[in-house]
Amino acid sequence: MLELVDLSKKFKQFYAVKKVNMFIEEGEIVGLLGPNGAGKSTAISMLSSLTEPTEGDVRFRNASIINSPGPIRKVIGMVPQEIALYDDLTAQENLQFFGRIYRLSGVELKERIDEVLQLIGLAERRKDVVKKFSGGMKRRLNIGVALLHDPELIIMDEPTVGIDPQSRSYILETVKRLNKEKKMTVLYTSHYMEEVEFLCDRIYIMDQGNLIASGTQEEIKQILSTEKSVSIQAARWNESFIHSLQNNPTISRVTTEESAVTVIVPKETNVFGTILKYAEETGIELTSVNVQTPTLEDVFLHLTGRALRD
Numbered sequence: 001m002l003e004l005v006d007l008s009k010k011f012k013q014f015y016a017v018k019k020v021n022m023f024i025e026e027g028e029i030v031g032l033l034g035p036n037g038a039g040k041s042t043a044i045s046m047l048s049s050l051t052e053p054t055e056g057d058v059r060f061r062n063a064s065i066i067n068s069p070g071p072i073r074k075v076i077g078m079v080p081q082e083i084a085l086y087d088d089l090t091a092q093e094n095l096q097f098f099g100r101i102y103r104l105s106g107v108e109l110k111e112r113i114d115e116v117l118q119l120i121g122l123a124e125r126r127k128d129v130v131k132k133f134s135g136g137m138k139r140r141l142n143i144g145v146a147l148l149h150d151p152e153l154i155i156m157d158e159p160t161v162g163i164d165p166q167s168r169s170y171i172l173e174t175v176k177r178l179n180k181e182k183k184m185t186v187l188y189t190s191h192y193m194e195e196v197e198f199l200c201d202r203i204y205i206m207d208q209g210n211l212i213a214s215g216t217q218e219e220i221k222q223i224l225s226t227e228k229s230v231s232i233q234a235a236r237w238n239e240s241f242i243h244s245l246q247n248n249p250t251i252s253r254v255t256t257e258e259s260a261v262t263v264i265v266p267k268e269t270n271v272f273g274t275i276l277k278y279a280e281e282t283g284i285e286l287t288s289v290n291v292q293t294p295t296l297e298d299v300f301l302h303l304t305g306r307a308l309r310d
């Protein structure tokens, strides 16, 4: 359906997106994962024909969109990162306003608004002004606007940032439903790996303008097939314990969080004895030591040396 070919965007001397190649097939949910500043918004702005690339091409159903963006604009629904709604209008009035921009009117517009309000779970709040809405409700209405013209392809730019868990899971379930019931193709960008793991058939991972991994979840996790990650939990940590782990040559990475320390070691290594020994030497009371199946977060850490949410 959509193909990005050696796509680049340069701002002065700085590449926000560098030679990115991607494809999206009809009916897929594709995830674009990367930390803040990775280049996700710039990439989707080019693939939806809002920004012109510096180099490369975007092909929609085998035709370049650079000089003829008409066909993609007709079928695309874009959910921007920033909420674009009128605070003093009701949910329904916002949908009417944006519906007219999509050239919908009369019975068709009314039916589309009814369907969208059901989909985003705001039918009962249709007559309330948006300024009374929670952040999550505004996000849902923002998604509703992009669904008004019944797009074939919807692009969502971090649609769950800064909202309550309930709205977040509502949005994730809605995306799944749109894909399953309406066969909508979805490109979902996020810096939350668990969202992408939950939703997506295939995933692209970007960092600093570059595509650093792509494939199904299983394929991406294969990158770590020679390593395993071990999660260590304790009530308190001390620096000597962390230093001992960092100085151990078989441990390739140590990540410290409040409640857990994670180490990456070669798959065949038995690291339990070493961890117990360090804990004893440094007076740490361990509560658990577990080998974990790798997550996309681990893969990102492995490829870049940084955590996804740094």
Ligand SMILES: Nc1ncnc2c1ncn2[C@@H]1O[C@H](COP(=O)(O)OP(=O)(O)OP(=O)(O)O)[C@@H](O)[C@H]1O
Binding pocket: 011, 015, 016, 034, 035, 036, 037, 038, 039, 040, 041, 042, 043, 158
């Ligand atoms: N118009 C612009 N002029 C100059 N630099 C820009 C412009 N737009 C984006 N950038 C830079 O390009 C890089 C990629 O930004 P982009 O917004 O695409 O990242 P992102 O992955 O979407 O991250 P975020 O989640 O923070 O939006 C950033 O370093 C950003 O500062």
